[in-house]
Amino acid sequence: MEKCSLKDRALQKEGLLVTEGAFLFERLLESGLPIENIWCSPAVYEKYNLADYPCQVLSREELSQTAGYNFHRGVLALARAPELPPPPSNEAISDRGILVLPRLGDPENLGGILRSALGLGIKTVLLGPGNPYVYGRKALRSGMGAQFKLNLYRFDSPETLFDWNGGKRPVIATALEENSLSLKKFSPPEKWLLLMGHEGEGLDKPFLNKADYKLIIPQTEFVDSLNVNVATGILLYHLSH
DSSP: OOOOOOTTOOHHHHTEEEEESHHHHHHHHHHTOOEEEEEEOHHHHHHHTGGGSOEEEOOHHHHHHHHTSOOOSSEEEEEEOOOOOOOOOGGGOOOSEEEEESOOSOHHHHHHHHHHHHHTTOOEEEEOTTSOOTTSHHHHHHHTTGGGTSEEEEOOSHHHHHHHHTTSSOEEEEOOOTTOEEGGGOOOOSSEEEEOOBTTTBSOHHHHTTOSEEEEOOOOTTOSOOOHHHHHHHHHHHHHO
């Protein structure tokens, strides 16, 4: 097979994803997604018995060339990424809480939030069109492959999201506003949607205007706000417990 570099591949446009390292590779194997190619060290080839996969055994230098940076984790894999479908009916989702991410600016924040969500018992995440590529290399690395374990769905606009919800689940949003309720004083409803906004700009008005509850996390005067990944983890822990 011809040697190549993944550095400049337009993965989202091609409908592909790349896993880097053994942990993500194992999660990819568990997912059952179609694998297009594997590049690995001799030790990895033997460990995973990859004779039945499209695979190239490379030196560390060749793996680094393929990865596009100084790579030392033994295995890269290129796979076909699943397309995000619209969510099933609200009634068909039995989860207590659903996380909604309309528009995040940073792929590492996106991946980190998905990792936190999975760790805190969230199963379903709805993604708006303003997000980075959820199967991008940075998002997969920071998410530690949470993307392969979560039920991920897309929505196209505030209108489609709220039409889908139809008032069935109270909408919880974070907002640095004077009338926002302290998280300490909030008792979560039985079922809910949690909307988390852009790191610097917060939630757009069409989402805030539909919120049944606006929450703020109490913090000291030494910081203006928390990182969106940290804030999401705190909120999900409170709402889920």
